[in-house]
Every structure is written in C-alpha cells, then in structure tokens.
Amino acid sequence: MSDVRIGVYVCHCGKNIGGVIDPAKVTEFAGKLPNVVVARDYMYMCSSPGQSLIEEDIKRYGLNRVIVAACSPRMHEPTFQGVLKRTGLNPWLLQMVNIREHVTWVHDDVPQRAEEKAKELVAAAVARAAHLHEITTEKFPVVSSALVIGGGIAGIRASLDLANAGIKVYLVEKKQSIGGKMAQLDKTFPTLDCSQCILTPLMVEVSRHPNISIYAYSEVVDVSGSAGDFKVKVKLKPTYVDWDKCTGCGTCVEKCPGRAPKEFDEGLSNRKAIYFEFAQAVPRRPVIDAEHCLWFTRGICRVCEKVCPVGAIDYSQKERYVELNVGAIVVAIGYELYDLSKIREYGYGKFKNVVSGLQFERISSADGPTKGRILRPSDGKEPKTIGIVLCAGSRDEKHKKYCCRYGCAAALKHVYYIKHSIPDAKVLILYTDIRAFGKGYEEFYQRFRGEEDVFFIRGRPAEIFENKDGSLIFDVYDSNTGQLVNVKADLVVLEGAVEPPKEWESLRRLLKVSCDPGGFALELHPKLRPFETTSDGVFLAGAIQGPKDIPDTVAHAAAAAAAAIGFLSKGYVESVPYLAFVNEDICSGCGLCASVCPYDAITIEEKEGKRVAKVNVINCKGCGTCVATCPSGAMQQNYFTDTQLLSEVVSLAGGVK
Amino acid sequence: MSEKVKVALYWCASCGGCEEAVVDLGEDLIRLSNMIDIVFWPVAVDFKRSDVEEMPDGSIDISFINGGIRLTEHEEMVKLLRRKSKLVVAFGSCAQTGGVPGLANLLSRDEILRYIYVEAPTVVNFEGSMPKEEVAVTSRHKIELPRLLKYVKALDQVIDVDYYIPGCAPTPEVVRRSLEILLGGKLPPKGSVLGASNKSLCDECDLNKTKPEKILLKDVKRVHEVKLDLSKCYLAQGVICLGPVTRGGCGTLCIKGGMPCTGCSGPLDNVKDFGARAISYLASILDYEDEVQARKVIEEYIVDPVGWLYRYSLPKSLVRGKYQGLESDKHE
Numbered sequence: 001m002s003d004v005r006i007g008v009y010v011c012h013c014g015k016n017i018g019g020v021i022d023p024a025k026v027t028e029f030a031g032k033l034p035n036v037v038v039a040r041d042y043m044y045m046c047s048s049p050g051q052s053l054i055e056e057d058i059k060r061y062g063l064n065r066v067i068v069a070a071c072s073p074r075m076h077e078p079t080f081q082g083v084l085k086r087t088g089l090n091p092w093l094l095q096m097v098n099i100r101e102h103v104t105w106v107h108d109d110v111p112q113r114a115e116e117k118a119k120e121l122v123a124a125a126v127a128r129a130a131h132l133h134e135i136t137t138e139k140f141p142v143v144s145s146a147l148v149i150g151g152g153i154a155g156i157r158a159s160l161d162l163a164n165a166g167i168k169v170y171l172v173e174k175k176q177s178i179g180g181k182m183a184q185l186d187k188t189f190p191t192l193d194c195s196q197c198i199l200t201p202l203m204v205e206v207s208r209h210p211n212i213s214i215y216a217y218s219e220v221v222d223v224s225g226s227a228g229d230f231k232v233k234v235k236l237k238p239t240y241v242d243w244d245k246c247t248g249c250g251t252c253v254e255k256c257p258g259r260a261p262k263e264f265d266e267g268l269s270n271r272k273a274i275y276f277e278f279a280q281a282v283p284r285r286p287v288i289d290a291e292h293c294l295w296f297t298r299g300i301c302r303v304c305e306k307v308c309p310v311g312a313i314d315y316s317q318k319e320r321y322v323e324l325n326v327g328a329i330v331v332a333i334g335y336e337l338y339d340l341s342k343i344r345e346y347g348y349g350k351f352k353n354v355v356s357g358l359q360f361e362r363i364s365s366a367d368g369p370t371k372g373r374i375l376r377p378s379d380g381k382e383p384k385t386i387g388i389v390l391c392a393g394s395r396d397e398k399h400k401k402y403c404c405r406y407g408c409a410a411a412l413k414h415v416y417y418i419k420h421s422i423p424d425a426k427v428l429i430l431y432t433d434i435r436a437f438g439k440g441y442e443e444f445y446q447r448f449r450g451e452e453d454v455f456f457i458r459g460r461p462a463e464i465f466e467n468k469d470g471s472l473i474f475d476v477y478d479s480n481t482g483q484l485v486n487v488k489a490d491l492v493v494l495e496g497a498v499e500p501p502k503e504w505e506s507l508r509r510l511l512k513v514s515c516d517p518g519g520f521a522l523e524l525h526p527k528l529r530p531f532e533t534t535s536d537g538v539f540l541a542g543a544i545q546g547p548k549d550i551p552d553t554v555a556h557a558a559a560a561a562a563a564a565i566g567f568l569s570k571g572y573v574e575s576v577p578y579l580a581f582v583n584e585d586i587c588s589g590c591g592l593c594a595s596v597c598p599y600d601a602i603t604i605e606e607k608e609g610k611r612v613a614k615v616n617v618i619n620c621k622g623c624g625t626c627v628a629t630c631p632s633g634a635m636q637q638n639y640f641t642d643t644q645l646l647s648e649v650v651s652l653a654g655g656v657k
Numbered sequence: 658m659s660e661k662v663k664v665a666l667y668w669c670a671s672c673g674g675c676e677e678a679v680v681d682l683g684e685d686l687i688r689l690s691n692m693i694d695i696v697f698w699p700v701a702v703d704f705k706r707s708d709v710e711e712m713p714d715g716s717i718d719i720s721f722i723n724g725g726i727r728l729t730e731h732e733e734m735v736k737l738l739r740r741k742s743k744l745v746v747a748f749g750s751c752a753q754t755g756g757v758p759g760l761a762n763l764l765s766r767d768e769i770l771r772y773i774y775v776e777a778p779t780v781v782n783f784e785g786s787m788p789k790e791e792v793a794v795t796s797r798h799k800i801e802l803p804r805l806l807k808y809v810k811a812l813d814q815v816i817d818v819d820y821y822i823p824g825c826a827p828t829p830e831v832v833r834r835s836l837e838i839l840l841g842g843k844l845p846p847k848g849s850v851l852g853a854s855n856k857s858l859c860d861e862c863d864l865n866k867t868k869p870e871k872i873l874l875k876d877v878k879r880v881h882e883v884k885l886d887l888s889k890c891y892l893a894q895g896v897i898c899l900g901p902v903t904r905g906g907c908g909t910l911c912i913k914g915g916m917p918c919t920g921c922s923g924p925l926d927n928v929k930d931f932g933a934r935a936i937s938y939l940a941s942i943l944d945y946e947d948e949v950q951a952r953k954v955i956e957e958y959i960v961d962p963v964g965w966l967y968r969y970s971l972p973k974s975l976v977r978g979k980y981q982g983l984e985s986d987k988h989e
Binding site for chain 2 (some may be wrong): 585586587588589590591592594595596604610611625628629630631632633642
C-alpha cells in the first residue's frame with residue numbers, strides 16, 4: 001500500500017471535547033497534513049451517523065487509513081475498527097488519538113494549549129498512520145474439558161455448572177475430601193441454614209456426576225501448553241490405601257491405635273492415624289497419616305492391614321502422576337486463615353480460651369469436639385461471658401490491610417450460637433465497623449443489635465491477659481462512648497483475617513496469574529471481568545480472587561464457570577493482534593526474550609545450525625516485554641513497531657509549526 | 658584500471674591501536690601493497706599536511722580515519738581529507754561512535770584542563786599555567802596550538818562518512834574483510850558497517866548454546882570476583898556480558914580469552930543508542946523482588962554504568978555528555 005490515503009475524524013464528544021477546544025480548528029489543521037485526504041469533525045463520532053460518515057468517506061475517497069481523534073482506544077477502538085471491517089479494510093489500519101482523557105479532561109484550565117496539544121497528537125498519529133500495516137490473527141481449536149482446582153464450595157459449584165453444560169471436568173482437591181471450609185461451619189449467615197445440610201448433597205452430586213472426575217488428595221504440579229490446550233500434571237499423594245478396593249467401611253479407622261490432632265476440628269479434638277477427614281467425606285476413603293502411624297514411625301502395628309476386609313491397605317504406595325489435557329482452568333483454591341498467633345497481644349495459641357472463629361464453629365457444631373455444646377477448651381466449662389473480636393488481623397497495617405468480608409456477619413452468627421445455647425450468657429462484640437453489606441445482613445444485624453446482654457463496643461482489645469482460672473481480661477477503649485472498658489471474659493473468639501493458601505504462590509506461577517497487594521489473584525478487570533485473568537483460559541472462582549462470603553463465592557464461581565463455558569463453547573482461541581515477531585535475519589538467539597517472557601511464549605530453536613527465537617502465537621499476549629529487552633532490535637511487535645513508534649515520537653518532538 | 662587505489666590513513670584522538678590493527682594484517686600487507694598506493698599516513702609515511710592540501714579534490718580514493726574528534730586540528734584535518742577523498746571510512750570505535758576518549762564528555766573542557774594541568778596529584782604547577790592557543794616565541798614568531806573542543810565527537814558528527822569498520826581495535830579479520838569489500842569494487846549501500854555481522858555477538862559465540870532456557874540474574878558479579886567457567890555462557894554465570902547488544906564479527910576474541918564482551922563493535926543497524934539498549938536488556942533480566950534490593954546490587958556491582966555501558970559510544974548516545982551551554986555554541 002504505497003499510496004497512503006488518510007481520513008481524520010475529530011469528535012466533539014458533546015462538551016467533553018468540544019467544550020474545551022474547538023474541534024473544527026483541529027480538523028482544519030489535520031486537513032493540511034501530508035497524506036490526509038479528508039478531515040471532518042462531528043458531535044458524536046461513535047454514534048450511528050458518525051460511523052456512517054466514516055464508512056461513506058472510506059468508500060468515496062478510497063481511504064486506506066483512518067484516524068479517529070476522540071476518547072480512549074479502550075473505549076471505542078473496537079467500535080471504529082468495526083467501521084473499517086464493514087468496508088472491507090483491515091481493522092488495524094485504524095489509529096485512535098485520545099484527545100479526551102489525554103487532553104480536554106486534564107487541560108480544561110488551559111484551553112488554548114489543550115488545542116495545540118490535540119493538534120500535535122493528531123499530527124503524530126498522521127505520521128504514524130503511514131507505517132501501519134494489516135494485521136491478521138490466527139485461530140486455534142480448544143479442548144472441551146476443564147480443570148477445577150480446589151473442591152470447596154466454589155470448586156463444587158463451578159464443577160457442577162461446567163459438567164451440566166456437557167463439559168468434562170477434572171476436580172483436583174488437596175485434601176482427601178471435597179467440601180472445603182464450608183464443611184467445617186455449623187450454620188451459614190444470614191439465614192442460619194445448617195451448612196452441611198446444604199453442602200453435602202452438592203458434594204454427593206459432584207461425586208456421582210458422569211462428567212466429573214475427582215482427584216482428591218492431589219496437587220497440580222505442572223501446567224504447560226496454552227489456552228484451549230493446557231497439559232496439566234497432577235500429583236496423587238500416597239494415601240497408603242487402595243481407594244479402588246476400599247469400600248469406606250471404616251473398620252480400619254475404628255481399630256487404629258494411632259492418635260493425632262484432628263485438622264477438621266482445627267486441632268480441638270483427636271483423630272486416628274488412619275482417618276476420614278470427616279464423617280460425611282466425599283470421596284469417603286481413608287488416608288494413613290505417615291507421621292503418626294505406628295508402622296511408619298516405629299515399624300509396629302499394621303492393625304489396619306489385618307482388619308481391612310478387602311485388603312486395601314498398601315504401605316508401599318508411592319506418589320503417582322496423571323497428565324490431563326484441558327481447555328480451561330478454574331482456580332477455586334479459596335483462602336486460608338491468617339496465623340492469629342502473629343497478633344501477639346491477643347494471645348492466640350498461648351491462651352487456650354482464645355479461639356478462632358473457625359474453631360468456634362467446630363465448638364458449636366453438632367459433629368464437633370463438644371457435640372455442639374459451647375464449652376471452653378481449657379476446662380470444658382460453659383462460658384458465661386464471651387468476647388468476640390472483629391477485624392483480628394484485618395484492616396490492620398501490621399497484618400492484613402484488607403477487609404475479610406465475612407467477620408462481621410460471622411460474629412453476629414456466633415452471637416446467635418451463644419444465645420441459642422447459653423441464653424443467659426453475656427456477649428461483647430468488639431468491632432471497628434459493622435459492615436452488614438449483603439442481602440439480608442442489615443436485618444440480621446438489627447436482630448442482634450437490640451438483644452439483651454449483647455454489647456457492641458467500638459474498639460479493639462489492647463492486650464489480652466489470662467487469669468489463673470483460664471478466664472481472660474483486657475481493656476478496650478470504646479470510641480462510641482469515650483470510655484475505657486475493663487472486660488473479663490471466659491472465652492474470646494477472634495474473627496480472623498484471611499489470606500491466600502500457601503500453595504497459591506507456586507500455583508500462580510504455573511498459571512501465570514498476577515496477584516494483588518494482598519497476594520490474591522489479580523482479576524482482568526475489578527468490575528467488568530472479575531473472574532477472568534490475564535492468562536487466557538484461566539478463570540477465578542471464589543475467595544482466591546479476594547475475601548468472599550459464601551453467597552458471593554457461589555455467585556463468583558457460577559460466573560467463572562459461565563465464562564469458562566463461553567470460552568470452551570466458542571470452539572477456538574484467537575491470537576492477539578499485538579503479537580511479537582522476530583526478524584530472523586537479525587536475531588542472534590541470545591535468548592534474553594525467552595528469559596523475560598512472562599507467558600513462556602518464546603522458545604529458542606535451532607534453524608540451519610543457528611539459534612533463533614520463535615514466538616508461540618497462542619501464548620503471546622502482546623505485552624511487549626521481549627521487544628523492550630531484545631538487545632539487537634530483532635524483536636518487534638505488531639502495531640507497535642520501532643518504525644511506527646519513532647515516526648510518532650519524531651513528529652511530537654518536532655512540534656507543530 | 659591499472660592504477661593503484663590511492664589510500665590515506667589518519668589518526669585523530671586515538672590510542673594508536675587502530676594503526677596497530679593495520680600492521681596486524683601481517684603478510685597480507687605485502688599483497689595489499691600491490692593494490693594500493695599510500696598517499697598519506699602520518700604514523701608510518703612521511704607526508705605533510707601541505708602535501709595533502711596540494712592534492713586535487715577527490716584524488717584520494719579512500720581515507721581511513723581512526724580516533725575521535727577531540728581537537729580543532731582533528732576537525733580541520735578530517736574536513737580536508739573529506740574534500741580530497743572519494744570515500745571516507747570511519748575506522749574503529751572512536752571514529753565510529755566516539756570511543757573511549759568520548760567518555761571525556763562527562764566532564765567540561767575546563768574541568769579536564771584544570772585537572773590535567775593543575776589539580777592532578779602528580780602535577781607541580783605553582784603558577785597554574787594552562788595551555789594557550791597561541792604562544793609568542795620571539796617578538797616576531799609565535800606558535801599555535803590546536804584547541805580542545807567542547808565535546809569529543811564521532812567522525813560522522815563532523816563530516817560525511819561513507820562506511821564504518823567497527824572494533825576497538827578492528828580485528829585483522831574484520832579489516833581484511835572490509836578491504837576485500839572496498840577493493841572488490843562492489844560497494845554496499847552508503848552508511849554500511851563493513852567486515853562485521855548484522856547479528857549480535859551471541860550468534861557467533863560458542864557459548865550461546867550453553868545458555869539456559871531462562872537467564873534471570875539474582876546475583877551480578879564483576880569478572881574478578883568469580884572463577885569463570887570458560888565453557889559456559891558468562892551471562893548465565895552472573896557476569897554481565899554485552900555480547901547480546903554488540904555487533905558480531907570479531908570472532909568473540911575477548912570471550913575466548915576469558916573476558917566478557919565490552920561492546921566495542923557497537924550496536925546493530927536498527928539500534929539507535931547502544932547504552933540505552935544495554936540498560937534495557939540488563940534491567941529486564943535482573944530478577945529482584947523490590948527496588949531497594951535492586952538499587953543496592955546495582956550500586957555495588959555496576960559501579961560506573963556510563964563508563965561501562967557507553968564505553969565506546971557516549972558521543973553518539975542520545976544524552977551526548979555533560980551539558981556545556983546552549984545548543985547553538987555546541988559545535989564550537
């Protein structure tokens with residue numbers, strides 16, 4: 001395309017642009033620039049008549065470059081690319097000039113200079129437009145299956161939605177049972193449904209679904225390939241029980257003499273060395289904990305082997321690996337509780353009667369260590385005064401800056417547990433703010449706000465001390481009344497901060513997903529694309545994207561599943577237009593581009609005995625890191641070549657005469 | 658054409674290594690002497706400036722000029738040679754990009770003179786005498802000395818240059834290949850770099866294939882601080898090698914000798930600023946968690962970033978050197 005024919009279209013954007021500068025003057029200026037065949041201004045270029053204006057000009061004047069000086073390309077680049085497409089022009093022959101966000105919105109105090117800037121930017125775009133070239137994208141097929149990592153409520157919901165849409169789902173869970181944190185809860189706020197009653201049917205549905213394969217007690221150890229065609233390596237940790245033979249009868253568990261703290265009860269009770277995670281576990285298969293098993297630690301016992309009616313015990317089992325091929329990955333690994341012992345002044349881990357909210361759930365739960373009776377851990381006595389500390393580690397510069405988003409409602413729920421079980425108990429809620437934001441939460445809050453013997457104190461305990469009898473004393477400054485309150489409590493419950501699970505750091509590197517300042521997965525857009533990531537084909541479900549309560553988690557998981565279904569059912573993935581490409585005549589195969597590529601999209605290959613870089617078109621996201629790194633200028637990027645950028649810069653440096 | 662090719666060689670601000678590079682051609686010099694006539698070569702042949710001035714314009718076929726432009730004398734001489742020559746070839750890094758003398762652009766002319774003539778610890782100069790441009794020897798005779806320019810310049814910042822031969826100094830192989838091209842009669846486009854490759858040095862480096870899939874440096878070492886494994890890519894061993902930014906063609910002599918590349922062959926055709934490219938690639942592969950840590954390591958190991966990354970090219974960089982007044986009197 002040697003004959004460059006440019007059309008320049010200057011938008012008023014109502015008063016957004018037209019109220020500060022005179023678009024007609026910019027248009028007049030543009031009309032005199034080299035290669036510009038036609039220049040026009042219009043009130044709303046993105047409107048239907050505005051688009052038709054461009055469309056007709058392209059046909060009438062045989063334009064082969066279109067410059068639209070309007071808003072941000074993030075806003076309307078696709079709109080105007082559509083105009084080019086409709087006339088048969090390649091959409092990448094469009095050049096947007098942002099004279100709204102970059103000019104009129106920020107320089108409305110100096111309109112004259114703003115107009116000069118608009119002209120300079122248009123001139124730079126005209127200089128650049130001559131070097132634009134057509135860009136075509138490639139399409140690649142996708143594998144219609146999905147991996148869901150994490151079997152909590154988010155993973156369960158996402159798996160079921162995907163499976164019901166006819167997609168094969170592999171659900172990988174690190175523990176021996178799916179269910180996650182929700183299985184440990186007694187009730188759920190604000191409706192106070194029994195947590196297990198609403199969760200376990202879904203767990204069973206997952207286990208019976210023909211489209212779902214569960215890999216429990218497993219971890220994702222490697223991810224390669226690319227969106228639509230991931231190769232995933234899953235490690236199956238040794239359970240020392242042949243789960244195919246095992247019927248889940250539980251005789252082994254009953255007879256096992258080994259003991260260890262029960263994780264499911266947050267360490268408040270003991271389990272056996274061979275154990276089910278909990279009674280309603282799915283899959284209901286036991287695991288031997290080699291650290292506490294007498295055979296593994298002392299070479300004696302082997303009772304489980306003797307009593308197993310089907311001969312499923314296998315002490316020689318080793319870890320195994322399976323390779324999965326999936327088109328999409330849904331990350332639903334949830335959260336972990338922050339280590340509350342790091343908040344030294346609260347004495348968690350030191351004082352037995354300072355418990356976490358999750359421990360309190362176990363204490364309140366009918367299948368928990370106290371069979372649902374609220375008794376304090378130190379002596380099994382019924383507590384009469386209970387302090388509930390909110391924001392324990394949350395909204396705290398020293399610990400986690402962000403809000404846990406469950407603590408307020410959980411604390412209110414815990415008031416319900418206490419008043420329901422011990423009607424004459426006194427409850428003190430030590431809060432910073434009560435954030436009752438969800439549907440029905442405010443009503444839930446009001447229900448307890450007026451209740452007898454429930455005190456809302458706005459403040460955090462200074463330091464908690466333990467009395468000889470196990471009770472706890474602390475001072476708290478109530479900022480509502482301006483009083484220093486001296487509290488003696490029999491039990492203190494900390495509604496603790498949350499953080500991403502430990503394995504997230506390595507997993508996110510495999511998936512090439514960034515994280516936010518709190519360490520949680522970074523979504524593609526906080527408002528508009530909260531369940532997608534910058535890694536195509538990788539979706540986020542639930543609390544790994546940020547702290548969430550159950551209703552939000554389920555909604556988020558269903559949205560992630562819908563996005564994954566949409567991605568898979570489209571049937572193909574398309575390469576990005578801003579692809580990096582190598583000039584093989586210059587490339588020396590030094591490999592620095594491959595070193596810095598965050599998407600593993602570059603490999604160094606042998607070609608006629610020489611090393612050269614090769615860009616994997618599916619993996620490349622067009623970030624440009626390799627282009628900036630390339631020491632020899634061999635790596636270039638579509639739509640941002642050195643020539644294109646330089647022509648723009650040179651024009652800007654020259655200014656407007 | 659039975660006549661021999663008329664050749665001039667001249668040196669400006671140079672260490673003499675480039676002259677040495679010509680001598681390094683060895684026996685090829687004898688073969689060469691059958692093809693060329695040396696009409697001017699101050700270091701080896703006794704011709705004077707007046708001899709050149711007397712030659713008709715354009716009568717020299719090729720002038721090879723090495724060294725940076727440091728003095729008014731250099732400026733005068735290269736302008737003279739330009740006028741008398743059909744082709745001018747910038748020979749070596751100093752002529753091509755300013756070279757090591759170009760690092761003087763980090764200081765002002767006054768700072769340089771004051772240090773050299775007064776402040777240096779080994780100098781005894783109680784009167785504070787400074788070099789003068791004119792000194793009266795007798796009442797009727799005076800001698801003139803060339804003046805130090807404000808900036809050291811590359812040859813093409815003073816005169817039009819046809820070709821470049823890279824290297825500090827160009828290796829005999831690069832010189833031989835360049836001469837073959839120039840004397841072969843089939844000339845490449847004006848502005849070409851002769852005798853070298855248009856790929857970076859990694860392309861011809863034996864160690865390139867030992868490079869790991871990813872190079873991310875956690876720990877940068879200076880060459881004297883580490884026992885280099887000579888069979889593995891130096892960069893991968895944490896020693897910064899400028900091979901990736903540098904034009905190939907030298908045959909990786911330094912690397913074969915156990916030293917990382919310092920970039921004397923200059924940048925590739927489509928790179929505008931050698932040091933900027935080098936910084937860009939180094940910054941990309943330094944793998945530090947935060948700025949504080951990165952800064953510490955950089956300050957500790959990259960002690961003289963300009964002297965190191967612009968060792969041969971400061972005058973041709975976008976920053977040029979220390980600001981010494983307005984653009985208008987820059988060429989003084």
